[in-house]
Amino acid sequence: MTAADVTAFVLAACPGRAVGSAKLIWIGSVVVAAYTIAGGMLAAVWTDLVQGLLMIVMSVGLFGLAVSRAGGWGTMLDTMWEHDPSLLFAVGTKPLTFIVGFAIMILFGAAGQPRLLTKFLILKNENELRWGAAVAGIAYAVTTLFSLGVGLSMRAMTIGGEAEELANIDNNATHFLATMTHPVVGGLALTALLAAIMSSASSFITIGASSLTRDLVGGLGITVRRELLWGRVASGAVVLAALLFALYLSELIFLLGAIGWAAFGAAIFGPLALGLYWKRATATATIWTIVVALGSNLLITVLSNQGWVALPGYFYLGGVSIVASTLVFIGISYLTGTPSDARRLEELYGEPHSAAAEPTPRL
Template sequence: MTDAAVVPLQAEGIPVADDPIILAFGAVYLLIVVLIGAWGYVRTQTTGDFLITGKSVGTWVLAMTAFSVIQSGFGFVGGPELVYAFGTTPLWIFFTAPLGFLLTWVVLAKRLRLLADIRNVLTLADGMYVRYESDWVRGLTGLAVIVGVIAYLATNLAALQFVMRAIFGVPVVWGLFGGAFILLLYSMLGGMIAGVWTDFLQALTMITGAVFVFAYAMSFGGGMETISRNLATADPALVSPFGAMGGATTAVLVGVAWWILFSVGAAGQPHLITKFYMSRNLEILKWGAPIAALSYAISSLIAFSAGLSMRAMVEAGEIGETFSASEVGPVFVLEHTPSLVAGLILAALLAAIMSTSDSFLNIGAAAVSRDIPRAMGRSIEDDRTELRVTQAALAGLTVLATGVVYFSDALVGILGTIGWGFFAAAFVPVVVFGMNWKGATKEGAIAAIVGGLTVNVFYSAVPMAAEAAGYDGIAGGMTALYPYPDVFPVGTVALLVAVVLFVGVSLTTQDGTELPADLHALLER
């Protein structure tokens, strides 16, 4: 065993804006976020208000919220990072994720919204308890949410420390701790009411900023033809259809795996699918999917253009590589776009990270205060008490996720794919199949959640934790047991395992029991 170094994840090589315009944008945006949180606090009277906004969200707000909780800090920090490091391989994420919105809306939107009407459901675990009539399913769903939330929240906190450093010039470690504190305050105040409106604001800002960043990145790199030529000269794999993540065969496998994980896996993201509970009525769901998909595609131009152009200029010797891959997005915006554009993007990122993290914290805290206690037969009956316990649980989750960032050396983009994989494996079969197939059984749901979690924890979470703690031998030994190339996403394997378990166990445990009449009618729609 080696001693774990008690140092923050990232070094402080990221440039500081030192620009009054960018500083003003950041300060104003933070003020707006806090004010929205305070407004949400005034509007929040019940647990239902805190978790699902009292079913008050319209079409554009729903669509923009759905897109922004998926994009968030991953798109600005993790996305350019992966594109810079591996060329076109990550484009299999950004070009296929919009399909996930369309798929999710088709298979789940109407059914989950109707479920919120016919039964008193506030969380994903509530809905799955109603579907399977099993406390085991409810409890395991809550547990899976907590595990995935910690990984995904860590992604956003890792991005937040960069943005705080870039705007305000604070050391990275204080950007992490200070940002986490502001996030916790904002989340405890406003709940989901504040989150969805901050999502809406930052989504509009990110779409606008993405167009500007794309134009400046293409100009900086000399146009797509020059960018491609410079990259191909350095390494033809960087601009091949499947990129440079591993060898040629490995890159193909990774591209296909990410296609599966980020198109099909979208329907298993609880921070996305529980947004359907919030819609004002069924009619507003009609146009949400194309709006969300198009918005995501436009915002992804940041990752695509900044990552490729920066790598091309480094390979051409036009700029020095004085930054890490994780810093590519912030560095490009700070050094190669005008102050107004940089201020707009960085301020929007503050709001994006805050609102997306708020969604994660809400669903995770609800699992702690509502889902798991109810699964154990110890539900909190008083609504105000449940609300306060939910708010208190936010603090614990924030501390855990901050610790993951502080002690881990995983790339922001990799943390994001791990969190996505946790959710996809646990919930795609249970929710998508369960809400569309009357033959799904509680035994199948239990097997799928346990199987998906086991694969993800054994091959992702435990090796990462062991390495962070200094147990490199344990981490290496567990990684050596993984039957695929190390860059092949564990989440895809876990998802496929979970689907096979769900279908196989459901087929062997069907006993002819009829669904309740209201659920039977819902699944017939």
Template sequence: MTFDSIITIAAFCCYLIFMLCIGMYFVGKNRTTNEYFLGGRQLGSWVTSMSAQASDMSGWLLMGLPGAAYLSGISAGWIAIGLAIGTYLNWLLVAKRLRQYTKTAGDAITLPQFFKNRFHDESGWISVVAAVFILVFFLFYTASGFVSCAKLFSSVFGIPYIVSLLVGAVVVISYTFAGGFFAVCWTDFFQGILMFFCVLAVPTIAIFSMGGPTEFFSQVEAFNPNFLNMLVDGATGVPYTAMGIISLLAWGLGYFGQPHILVRFMGISSPQAIKKSRRIATVWVLISLTAAIMIGVSGRMFLGDGLLLNDGNQETIYINMVAKIFPVFIAGIFLSAILAAIMSTADSQLLVTASAITEDFYHNKIRKNASEKELMWVSRGCVMAVAIIAVLIATNQNSTILGLVSYAWGGFGSAFGPLVLCSLFWRRTNKQGAYAGIIVGGVVDLVWAQLSGGIFDLYEIVPGFVFGLLAIVVVSLLTPAPTKAVTDEFDSYHHCVE
């Protein structure tokens, strides 16, 4: 092992030890599942906003999106535009309402539990159905984080892919297992700060090293004019179709159904803190997504076409730029930003999946009288089990981060997005409509993703979301109206958010 590698590893270790210390600090603060999964609803504005956005972006921000821009230029920004719009609307329309309604509806601590309480589903099967979809889609989402981690270690240190995969998984599991929601949110807070600084610094330094913005854009124009054209795929020179642009913008629809983001809204200390959080989150997202696109475009000029040799290798563009720009220890800190991005999402996904299995399946259907101590250990066991399965999925070295994220993101947006919106805004939504929305939206998304050609090239979240929404409306109108108890509860919640 070279001296440079040792220095870089030292920087990584400093960062990882800091994350583990945060997890250990919160070990004794989780006495109930409410505290372990939701932090007792005590998060402040800054921690809520930064942890929500850090958990949102994952390794995709520093690897998947820059890789897409490295191939296609700024036209990859259509995804970023959709995500920026979706982020803002999620904070504006959903955050405060979900915080209030989850308190009103039986103090729900998970999204499936909210659905159960919202529609007074005494059978509890709606939370089981929702938990199944969470398990399926989060396995792939968590796997994307582990793939990011494996690519990072194997690229930087030449460590075998599988060994790299296991190292990353062990660290994430450790502090999530120990510290729960507080540990996840506070680590995400610091990771969000690191991600923001690094994603902004790398393209800025690269562009000025090439002579400044004017000279840089002249070089891009000379290299490939399509790289600066939002309407043309810079890789192929083929203009985007309306369906292609809709597919990319439709990523924004996914926000309304992402459990690991929505749970941050549920955990904030007060509804009044939402407005400040929304402003912080919006600024973070706009700057970070723009900078991520510029990493890809500037990296193509800075490093040339060398990353095109192997499929998926373009997603290491940030790693290669950092190695070329910075001294080894500083490079280690900047590379730790990828770990920050990976862990800030994977830890949230593990915790939300564990909460769904523990509260919405085990506690709901198997052990209704389980003690808090028993539920805590089941929760930690679920964290371990889900992580192991996700690692097995991630052993496929040909998986791309963007592909895995796209699959899971579309699934959640389709299965839960329409129902979250209807639950919060439409008084007439009933239990039968809720079941129909989850099942139809989720199944349409899953089936559509397996098809290709013609209309099936449309990103599956679009038909999944539309059919899920139609199913809720049609079935709710064709079946009996909600009971008075359900509508009175809706009116009580609605009065609180006006």
């Protein structure tokens, strides 16, 4: 579940949200900004731990509750099978090409998510990397139980006439928590979902601040002397910018949320997965891959959202964009790179250059 998904859930669940949601956004922004600016990525890691445990407990509990409301696991599956067996197929009712595209986005796109990559980069011991895949896989599997349980139970209850058919299936979770659970349970579930927002937000704030204070100014030839101070200032600026976007450009926020996973995966997977080990990779290819990935995802999403372009049912943008951007990266690297200027891997790990560094301006 992405931050955009959870935000949509929160807004849909808040009556009178035109006024109330603005106050909630301000409160949430101040809280997240406070602990992120004070603790940086370390604060994000510790809050991720607490919020992750909360989401795991919520997912397991609501999975059991949802299945029991549908009459139990066997009864629920029997109801769906008798109505439409394809609902229980491994690929569901979607074409195989759609499923393959989705799998590509999830499997390879995960390597292009900055909020996940940074957590691996701050490990003190490289030996801990061996546990990364297992921990991530188990955590994702457990937290997915919420969507799995609510989705299947709502479909079975809709077929059996115990729940109304919703015009927008994305509202199933909201409807289930609002009408089929005790208010206390719904409140706890909402708390866990808000934890998912805060978990992603704190990481993105820190990443955005470091991009401003290290990547951007470094590209301009400027060295930051007081990195901690300027990092905190940049974190505040990122939060303020995000707050203004959320309050006045909500449509853009949802569009960016819709392309988030796919766009990051398409922009980062090729340069990162190949660029670290392939000596033919070039900076030019990296720049154009990022431009093409972000631009194409945003353009197609906007056009389809406005109804100007209708994507076929077998087409899944996320998987296609990752494959296309990777091919762009490889193609441009071959066109612009030569063996003589291929990057040395050891330079990426901090070995000094032979040439003396030129003096750089300082902040």
